[in-house]
Amino acid sequence: MKSLKIEVFGRVQSVGFRPFIYNLAKKFNLRGYVKNKTSCVEIVVQGSNNNLSKFIVAIKTQTPQLALIEEIRYSQEKVTDIFSSFSIFESEDTETFFLYVPADIKICKDCLKELFNLEDRRYFYPFINCTQCGPRFTIIEKLPYDRVNTTMKEFKMCYECKKEYDDPANRRFHAQPNACYECGPGLNVFNNKGEVIFELTKSYQDTKNVVNFIVEKILEGKILAIKSYGGYHIVCDATNDDVVYELRKRKYREHKPFALMASSLEIIEKYCIVSNFEKEILHSIESPIILLEKKQITNSYYNISKYVSKKSKYYGFMLPYTPLQYLIFEQLKKIKDIPLIMTSGNLSDEPQSYQDDEVQQKLKDVVDYFVKYNRKINIRCDDSVVIGFDKNIYFIRRSRGWSPEPIFLNYRYRKQILSFGADLKNTFCLAKDNYAILSHHIGDIINLETISSYMDSIEYYLKTFSFKPEVLAYDLHPLYNTAKIAKEYANKNDLLEVCIQHHYAHMVSCMIENNIKDKCLGVIFDGTGYGLDGKIWGGEFLIGDFCSFQRKAYFGYFNILSTDIGIKQPYRNLLIFLYDKYKDVKLIKKIWQKINNNNTDKCPYSLEELLETTKFLLENNINIIKTSSVGRVYDLVALMCFLGLYNHYEGQLPQLLENECNIGKLANFDDVEFYDYKIFITDGVYTVDTEYLLKNVFEDIFFKNQKVEVVSTKFHWTIAKISVDIILKLCNEYNIKKVVLSGGVFQNKVLLTLIYTLAKCSKFEVFWHRKVPCNDGGISLGQTVIADNKIK
Ligand code: ZN
Numbered sequence: 029m030k031s032l033k034i035e036v037f038g039r040v041q042s043v044g045f046r047p048f049i050y051n052l053a054k055k056f057n058l059r060g061y062v063k064n065k066t067s068c069v070e071i072v073v074q075g076s077n078n079n080l081s082k083f084i085v086a087i088k089t090q091t092p093q094l095a096l097i098e099e100i101r102y103s104q105e106k107v108t109d110i111f112s113s114f115s116i117f118e119s120e121d122t123e124t125f126f127l128y129v130p131a132d133i134k135i136c137k138d139c140l141k142e143l144f145n146l147e148d149r150r151y152f153y154p155f156i157n158c159t160q161c162g163p164r165f166t167i168i169e170k171l172p173y174d175r176v177n178t179t180m181k182e183f184k185m186c187y188e189c190k191k192e193y194d195d196p197a198n199r200r201f202h203a204q205p206n207a208c209y210e211c212g213p214g215l216n217v218f219n220n221k222g223e224v225i226f227e228l229t230k231s232y233q234d235t236k237n238v239v240n241f242i243v244e245k246i247l248e249g250k251i252l253a254i255k256s257y258g259g260y261h262i263v264c265d266a267t268n269d270d271v272v273y274e275l276r277k278r279k280y281r282e283h284k285p286f287a288l289m290a291s292s293l294e295i296i297e298k299y300c301i302v303s304n305f306e307k308e309i310l311h312s313i314e315s316p317i318i319l320l321e322k323k324q325i326t327n328s329y330y331n332i333s334k335y336v337s338k339k340s341k342y343y344g345f346m347l348p349y350t351p352l353q354y355l356i357f358e359q360l361k362k363i364k365d366i367p368l369i370m371t372s373g374n375l376s377d378e379p380q381s382y383q384d385d386e387v388q389q390k391l392k393d394v395v396d397y398f399v400k401y402n403r404k405i406n407i408r409c410d411d412s413v414v415i416g417f418d419k420n421i422y423f424i425r426r427s428r429g430w431s432p433e434p435i436f437l438n439y440r441y442r443k444q445i446l447s448f449g450a451d452l453k454n455t456f457c458l459a460k461d462n463y464a465i466l467s468h469h470i471g472d473i474i475n476l477e478t479i480s481s482y483m484d485s486i487e488y489y490l491k492t493f494s495f496k497p498e499v500l501a502y503d504l505h506p507l508y509n510t511a512k513i514a515k516e517y518a519n520k521n522d523l524l525e526v527c528i529q530h531h532y533a534h535m536v537s538c539m540i541e542n543n544i545k546d547k548c549l550g551v552i553f554d555g556t557g558y559g560l561d562g563k564i565w566g567g568e569f570l571i572g573d574f575c576s577f578q579r580k581a582y583f584g585y586f587n588i589l590s591t592d593i594g595i596k597q598p599y600r601n602l603l604i605f606l607y608d609k610y611k612d613v614k615l616i617k618k619i620w621q622k623i624n625n626n627n628t629d630k631c632p633y634s635l636e637e638l639l640e641t642t643k644f645l646l647e648n649n650i651n652i653i654k655t656s657s658v659g660r661v662y663d664l665v666a667l668m669c670f671l672g673l674y675n676h677y678e679g680q681l682p683q684l685l686e687n688e689c690n691i692g693k694l695a696n697f698d699d700v701e702f703y704d705y706k707i708f709i710t711d712g713v714y715t716v717d718t719e720y721l722l723k724n725v726f727e728d729i730f731f732k733n734q735k736v737e738v739v740s741t742k743f744h745w746t747i748a749k750i751s752v753d754i755i756l757k758l759c760n761e762y763n764i765k766k767v768v769l770s771g772g773v774f775q776n777k778v779l780l781t782l783i784y785t786l787a788k789c790s791k792f793e794v795f796w797h798r799k800v801p802c803n804d805g806g807i808s809l810g811q812t813v814i815a816d817n818k819i820k
Pocket residue numbers: 135136137138139140157158159160161162
C-alpha cells in the first residue's frame with residue numbers, strides 16, 4: 029500500500045470539488061481524506077499503486093464543470109496514520125499564498141429543473157442553489173468559504189437541507205447558501221413609503237403571490253426595484269413608452285441606454301442580430317449583458333420603447349440568471365412575453381444600491397415598489413458588459429460572473445502589488461506570484477459616495493485575500509482622486525509607491541494578457557490621460573516593454589478646454605478649433621447656426637457669449653490645454669456631423685459617430701475613400717497633423733455638403749490608415765512585429781475591425797484585450813506589472 033499527498037490549486041473550492049474527490053476515492057477503493065485549505069484542496073490517499081494512478085488521471089479528466097485546475101502537486105507521504113475509510117475534513121484556517129473567492133454564477137440546469145418541478149420541495153423557491161450555481165462573492169464575509177463566513181450564517185439549515193449539505197453524494201454537499209422554504213431566506217415587498225405590501229414569504233403560495241404582484245405591477249406600468257445577487261435592479265416594461273420616459277425623468281438620466289432582460293433567446297432575436305458566438309455568451313454561466321446590433325424591423329412584435337437606447341445601434345441584453353428572475357419571466361410570458369428594463373439601481377454617478385435600508389431611502393422617488401429579501405449582500409457587484417469580437421469576449425465592464433476570480437498570467441510577480449487604477453470606470457488590482465485579482469467594477473471615483481465605496485472595497489479585498497501590499501501603483505495624473513488616496517495610503521503604511529503614465533499602463537495591460545514580454549508597439553487611443561509633458565495625451569504610439577517606454581508618434585496637439593466641461597460640452601472645444609483655425613466670426617456664425625438647426629440638443633448660451641469666452645480664453649491662454657486625444661477628435665467630428673452637442677455619458681458622441689459608419693463587407697479596398705492627412709517627423713518622433721485632418725473633415729461637411737454616413741466612414745478609414753501607416757514605419761525602424769491596441773477608443777468595434785483587417789495584409793501581428801477592458805477598467809492590471817518592474 030502506498031500513501032500520497034496531493035495538493036490541487038485553482039478554482040477548486042465551492043465548486044463541488046471535495047464531493048467529486050470523495051466519490052472518486054470511493055470508486056477506486058482509496059482511504060484517506062480531502063480538505064479545503066485557504067490556498068488549495070489537500071488530499072491524502074492510501075491504496076494500491078494501480079488505483080492511485082487511476083485516481084490521479086480521473087482528477088484531471090473528470091473535473092466538475094465549474095472547477096478549473098491550475099496546478100497539482102504530489103508528495104509521497106510517510107505512512108504514519110492508516111485510514112480506515114475516506115472522509116471529508118473540515119476546512120483549515122491557515123494562511124498561505126493563494127486565496128480563491130468564486131464569482132456569482134447563473135442558476136444551473138439541475139436547479140432550474142427543480143425550480144419548475146411541481147413535485148420538488150423547492151418548487152418556485154427563489155433562493156434555490158447548489159455547488160454549481162448561485163451567489164458566492166457577494167455573500168462571502170471572509171475566507172475560507174464556509175457557511176459561517178457568509179451572510180447565510182443567520183439561517184439555520186432544516187433537517188432536509190442539512191442532510192443534503194452533509195451527504196457527499198448529493199449535489200448540494202457543502203453548497204454554502206443551501207436553503208429551502210422551511211429554513212432559508214424569503215422575499216418581502218414594500219411600497220415607496222416604506223409600508224409592507226408582503227411580509228417575508230415562507231411558502232410556495234406566498235412566493236406565487238409576490239411573483240404575480242410583480243408581474244401585475246410591471247404590466248400596469250409601475251417601476252420596481254428588485255434585489256439581485258450583487259445589488260438592486262430597477263425594473264419596468266421596456267415596451268411601454270410612458271413608463272420608460274417616466275423612468276428617465278425620475279432617474280435624471282436622459283440619454284444613457286438602459287440594459288434589457290428577456291425571457292429567452294427567441295425574444296432577443298426579435299430585436300437583435302445574434303451570432304452563434306453571441307448566443308454562447310448569452311447562455312454562459314457568467315451571463316453578462318451583451319451589446320447586440322439592433323435589427324432594422326422588429327417584425328411588428330411588441331416594439332421596444334424608443335426611450336430605451338435612443339440613438340444607439342445596439343441593445344444591451346442579458347438572459348435571466350437568478351431564480352427570482354426566472355420566476356418573474358415564467359409568469360410574465362404567460363401574459364405578454366416582453367423584454368424588461370433591468371438597469372442598475374442607483375442615482376446618477378452613484379454606485380449601485382445593495383443594502384436594504386439604503387435602497388429604500390435612495391430610490392424612493394425613482395421606483396414605486398421594492399422587492400427585497402433577507403439574505404444580505406455583503407459586497408455590491410454590477411452586471412458585466414461585453415461585446416463579441418472575432419470569437420472572443422471583449423469586455424466593456426468586467427464584473428459579475430468574473431470578479432474577483434484571479435487572472436492567471438504567464439508572469440511571476442516579485443512583490444505583492446496593489447494598484448489603484450484610474451478615476452473613471454475604476455477597478456483596482458491585487459497581484460502576486462503568477463496571478464492578478466482585478467476588482468469588480470467600482471465606477472467613477474468622482475464624489476464622496478464613490479470614494480468611500482472605493483476605499484471600503486480595497487479594505488475588504490486586502491482583508492479577504494489576506495493581502496499585504498509591498499508596492500503601490502497609481503496614475504500619474506496629479507488631480508486623480510485615486511492617486512491622492514494611493515499616496516496617503518503609501519505614507520500611512522510606509523510603502524513603496526510607483527506612479528505610472530496612463531497610456532503606458534493601458535499598453536502593458538494588453539501586453540501581459542497576451543503574453544507579450546518583449547519590446548512591442550502600443551497603439552493607444554483614449555479619451556484623457558495625463559502625459560509626461562503635462563499635456564493631455566490620448567493618440568499615442570508607444571514603443572516599450574515592462575521596464576520602460578518611449579513615445580515614438582502621436583496625434584499632433586490641438587487646443588481644448590483644460591477642464592472637464594470640454595468633455596461634457598464638446599461644442600466649446602469645437603468653437604476653440606474653429607476660432608483657432610479660421611478666426612472668421614462670420615463663418616463661425618454660419619456654421620453654428622447650421623449645427624444648431626440640425627440638432628435635437630439645444631445650447632442654452634448665445635453664440636456671442638460663447639465666442640467671447642473662447643476668444644478670451646485663447647488670447648490669454650487660460651483654461652486651455654494641448655491634447656493629442658483621439659477621443660476628443662471623435663467628439664469634434666461627431667459635432668460637425670450634427671450628432672449632438674453633449675457627451676451626456678462617457679463616449680456618447682464617439683459612439684454615435686461609429687453608428688453612422690458603413691464599412692460594408694470589407695471585401696474590396698479599391699473603393700475606399702480617405703481624407704488627406706500629413707505626418708511629420710521631428711527628432712525621430714512622428715506627429716499626425718490633427719488640425720489639418722479636422723479641417724478636411726470640416727470642409728467636406730460644410731463646404732461640400734457631404735453626407736454624414738460618408739463622412740463617418742471616410743473618417744474611420746482615415747484613422748485606421750494613419751495608424752497602419754505609422755505602425756509600418758515604426759515596426760520597420762525598430763524591428764518590431766507585435767502591436768497591441770488599447771485605450772477607451774477601441775471600444776469602437778468598427779475601428780478595431782478596420783485596423784485588424786489592414787494588419788492582416790501586413791507583416792505585423794495585432795493584439796487586443798481578451799481578459800480585461802480596453803478602457804480605464806483595465807488599467808490597474810498594467811499598473812501592477814510596471815510597478816513590479818520598477819522595483820526590483
Ligand atoms: Zn444549481
